[in-house]
Amino acid sequence: MTQASTTRRSVRRRHDREIVSLALPAFGALVAEPLFLMVDSAVIGHLGTPQLAGLAIAAALLSTAVSVFVFLAYATTAAVARRVGADDLPAAIRQGMDGIWLAAFLGLAVVAVTLPTAPWLVDLFGASGTAAPHAVTYLRISSFGIPAMLIVLAATGVLRGLQDTRTPLYVAIAGFTANAALNVGLVYGAGLGIAGSAWGTVIAQFGMAVAYLVVVVRGARRHGASLRPDAAGIRASAQAGVPLLVRTLSLRAVMMIATAVAARLGDAEVAAHQIILALWSLMAFALDAIAIAGQAIIGRYLGADDAEGARQVCRRMVQWGVVSGVVLGVVLVLARPLFVPFFTGDPTVQDTLLPALLVVALSQPVAGVVFVLDGVLMGAGDGPYLAWAMLVTLVVFAPVALLVPVLGGGLTAVWWAMALMMTVRMLTLSFRMRSGRWIVTGATR
Template sequence: MAICTDCRRRVCWRSVLRLTLPAFGVLVAEPLYLLYDLAVVGRLGALALAGLAVGGLVLAQVSTQLTVLSYGTTARAARWHGAGARDRAVGEGVQATWLAVGVGLLLVGLVEAVANPICGLIAGRPEIAAEAERWLRIAVLGVPAILVTMAGNGWLRGVQELARPFGFIVAGLGLSTVLCPMLVHGVAGAPALGLVGSAVANVTGQTVAAALFLAALRRERVSMRPRPAVLREQLVMGRDLVARSLAFQVCFVSAGAVAARFGAAAVAGHQLVLQLWSFVALVLDSLAIAAQTLVGAALGAGDRAGARATALRVTCWSTLTAVLLAAGFAVAARVLPTWFTRDGTVLAQVGSIWWLFVALMPVAGVVFALDGVLLGAGDAAYLRSTTLAAALLGFLPLIWGALVLDWGLPGIWTGLAAFMLIRLVAVSVRVASGRWAIVGAAATPP
């Protein structure tokens, strides 16, 4: 997918939309499926929903450990694509896939070894921990497939081909969507496996999607051998992105652990709103991916002015989108939570944080867009440092303060607000400085 000819000096909205719409489909497909999974499991009761919340939290942190496989690969592949070297761009995907398989297998072994204590630590209550462990031991088997899918998304975004990833993701999730109610509730003669059925459905769909991404890579007819030099370069960038990812993980694991201490209803309500937050964030991230891809290609082609224009335009569109989303969730405040649970205690917990959730959306619109700009420029070190600072100064103190001072879910979500506001200031200052806009096929900002 090529950039419009007039996009070298000004951002063409058609090119942004061609990237944004399929990226939107890819990004919202999984959160929509997770909400669907919550709705299916939610019919089993609050205990099963709490088990899914804790197990899903652990799996999410494990599977997002290597975000470099998608975002880092996109940044590197986009620069090579902008420089006219498609084979080098695809080669980044090959090496990222090797990393995905190797690290994925290691993570499966690690999680299987510590599933019991980690679920107990987060859940706080034995009955919730037991449910979470049963789900997690099966669901973690899909981690290598999840990471292969991340790598595939990364290189295909980098070469500005986003329609194929959308089809691959839909194929995998479509299968999981059919299997989930069948295996959880025994629909159409299938065995009623309860919460375990959700995990089996997830792993099956993830495996199908990963196989499709591998087939696409093979069709490119590039060398599939590991290249240690490229792997080292990816790991250097990955070091910063992994540190940034760890900051997110520590924050959200802490939030889930604190919510669990307030009871099954609190952790279930927290998980429900957190999934909606993830949905909103990834909707906005579809615009950030367009920024990342176009910024990387522009800088790779030596077009600093085009990169800066992209940053400004996509940030404006992302902010407007976030305001519209906030308005929609405000209108749906009384109705939407009941789609996922009828449990009155869970709904009360959701209501206690709903308006804070809504108010944070416009802030997220700016933060995610500028994150995309800086990721496209390869400015991972700056994002690492500022995310760690936001976690240590904002999110974590308020989360644990919520536990000590019994603030409940509002205290936890106040911590998220502080985290977002600190990041807003940090990325805004960096983009305004222009220090990120370094041209070249493999340049890294100072």
């Protein structure tokens, strides 16, 4: 074995260790987050169907409100990681504090809008007369937790940028445990019904926010970073987040169009579509964990002026994405006899589900590349390109998906359109990666 070959293997092993050490805890934290809603659903489900229907509507509104601001985590991760790579921890934490202050201000603004408009928002979703009061109650109370959740997003970005994905995992597990205990205690022990579930979740969310703030504040004091809000820094954080907001909204539009088209096809189709979406989201958590590792590692390499190191780790993460996608696709196909009956016993829904599920399995290697390159470009602070690429993808996807009810093909055609969407994303992101224009070194982009 030549010296060059030995060196390449050593570099690959080092990159693998970095990726695994960041991705595994990130995956655990990502999986723990949706368990909040599962606990709420399980507890409220025993109160009655109207309460559960109300939770479904309120949860959809709340998840949309929070997911729109996911850029607080992504943009903060990239900015902090760059300064870590430049060996300027005080500036890294200062950058993170700007993101946290922005999260707090945005959270308060969302609460101010949600409280008076809650009945109108619930009606907009077409809630029944029996479910609407429960939805309004849950939405209004839970909205108080939005500032805490946005702070959690931003603080998670700070820690990821500092190459720490273990603390978010521990906080997520503690938050999930507290939420479960509070829900049971307040709903049944205190007899507060759906309001008790909402208050339990809010308390758990603020507990998570406090835990994150304690960690960040300790780091700020240790490195002499200011904790005060800085108008210029907050404005810069907001400007960096705008392109990622456009990207997120475009992606949400894709998902909404796909669901709307499936709903037009019939009850069996939309039921099968919902099951596939749940599975698709679960697999996305695994791929997103690699993307999160990419954000943190790429930002650090670029901050350290190591362009070649950034290229090498990017190539290695793409390999990880492809292999992970292949594994997920194979598992999805082999395990379908086990999980399909778990979701539904309706033969019509099962027959509708299976061919579309095969399309999803075939597209997973493409999804693996997309998630990884998305994370790489976020870590590089290449938000404007990500925004334009996602808008182009939306323009290609929308007419194809909307033609499905006209041209036929059923739910399988909808998911072929989704596979096309992922392919367009892969092509646009791969073009950017090969161009090298995303490689901008230094403590700031």
